[in-house]
Amino acid sequence: MTILVATSGASAPTWRSALASRLPQDAVVTALEPGQDATVDYAVVWHQEPGLLNALPELKAVFSLGAGVDHVLSDPTLPDVPIVRIVSDDLTGRMSEYIVWRVLDHLRQGRAYRDLEAAARWEDLPQPAAHALRVGILGLGELGRDAAAKLRVLGFKVSGWSRTPRRLEGVEVHSGRDGLAACLAQSDIVVVLLPLTHETRGLIDAAFLGGMKRRTPLGGPVLINAGRGGLQKDADILAALESGLLMEASLDVFEEEPLPPTSPLWRHPRCFVTPHIAAASDPDVLSALIADQITRHRAGGALTGLVDRSAGY
């Protein structure tokens, strides 16, 4: 049979060869020859062309090349087959590296110390300890739960917000709309790891930012978004930085990606911009997971990491 790799961007050949080496009986292709449509039983996608998957009559499942699936579900003609997201210790670990890195850089005043260093000034700043701060994590899926556990080990108090009520050891969990307000109001640093759905699109707007804690041990509140750019309104974040509502931000995702060179976020001194690299998928590791799932599914086994299409994640 045929595995179709459909990704935007330049990575398709890398994924094709990583998958081909693990599925030697299959044709792994990045484009279909005429008549090959009916031989595709699995598709591995990242921002696939709308309509592409609907033209595959034998399609059994679609694998997203990432933890998020908004880029898959945005196709209005998406066929009714299982959608599978990546759940991988490698991916989860990388995301937590990014979150802990950014939280600690804000806690330990990296920006201020880099400025002092540039001026060759030996001067210490008042320094709260981790245990004096509360980090609020929005989104308590695989990624949010792992980040919460690691931040707790470093001594931070941790709150969380999820769509539906949850229990999580040592984490003050809020849920629902009222829960969001409570979580924002008590968190010194807010970390966003939500999926992009019709409920969360544009969530980080002026009202959200205005609901963040005013005074924190660091001076003001900090926002870290490593979820999806569609969760935020870039202009509202910029305005909150300008007005002082927001003290600092670390953003890995943006409404438009690549972030246009003209965006003022690039140059705002209290906003750290990274190019959607928080948890870059490792083709070797993730291809092995996908190939295992395909092999198991063909043998009648169940897929893991299935997406709830009505919830959108």
Added chain:
Amino acid sequence: MTILVATSGASAPTWRSALASRLPQDAVVTALEPGQDATVDYAVVWHQEPGLLNALPELKAVFSLGAGVDHVLSDPTLPDVPIVRIVSDDLTGRMSEYIVWRVLDHLRQGRAYRDLEAAARWEDLPQPAAHALRVGILGLGELGRDAAAKLRVLGFKVSGWSRTPRRLEGVEVHSGRDGLAACLAQSDIVVVLLPLTHETRGLIDAAFLGGMKRRTPLGGPVLINAGRGGLQKDADILAALESGLLMEASLDVFEEEPLPPTSPLWRHPRCFVTPHIAAASDPDVLSALIADQITRHRAGGALTGLVDRSAGY
């Protein structure tokens, strides 16, 4: 009785009032009135004046305002009373914050991404995961063990080096001189948390740096020193950065502190300089620990955190 606070720097009044509020029956002073010498039973010190403590006939113990005691022991006339170092979860936690912050900033290529950000360039870099790197921790006291445990939680492989053999779960521990060479040769990032003793002074020299791993998943090896400046030769570190033996460094301590504004380390693009702030003591927290020890010791109890003067820490 009288508690003498003897610190270099401007912090003496802060420590005096923090201790006085917890020991209301005592005179807590930063300088002695004539004739007051014989009333001092405890001294709380940081780089005290040589000879000062030897002039106190009733002195029962000396408390160092930090985890290190080299600054106490450097007084050749130091009287034969117990020397106590700070062992505090607050201090230990702060040091681990610093170590994890610096390790993650090197792992996640903070310098390169800040350069890309300054140029408004959207470009991702090859990124190894934490589990592909080994961090070698020199010094496995309270601080080194805590940092090791927290780095392991983040996925790093961890090695360690201590003067005497040790067992530590999940950590490949080396000891002795040969052990140091083995530890350096296998570590992608080397973290120094050693005490400053006659055995460790000047340890981080050209030979040490030349013994570090050549090729690492990040390109070259990284050095993080948050122990004492006397452990290192600033000029040898600079030369290793220039020659490429050392890819990057984070230094919180220096041979001369404050680091002179003329030091090229301030401006070296691959060296991050902080002004000895890795684990700044919190006067409130540490004063409570010292006051508890004094109260307990006067009642006949034992002191904890005693220094082995022959080992030098």
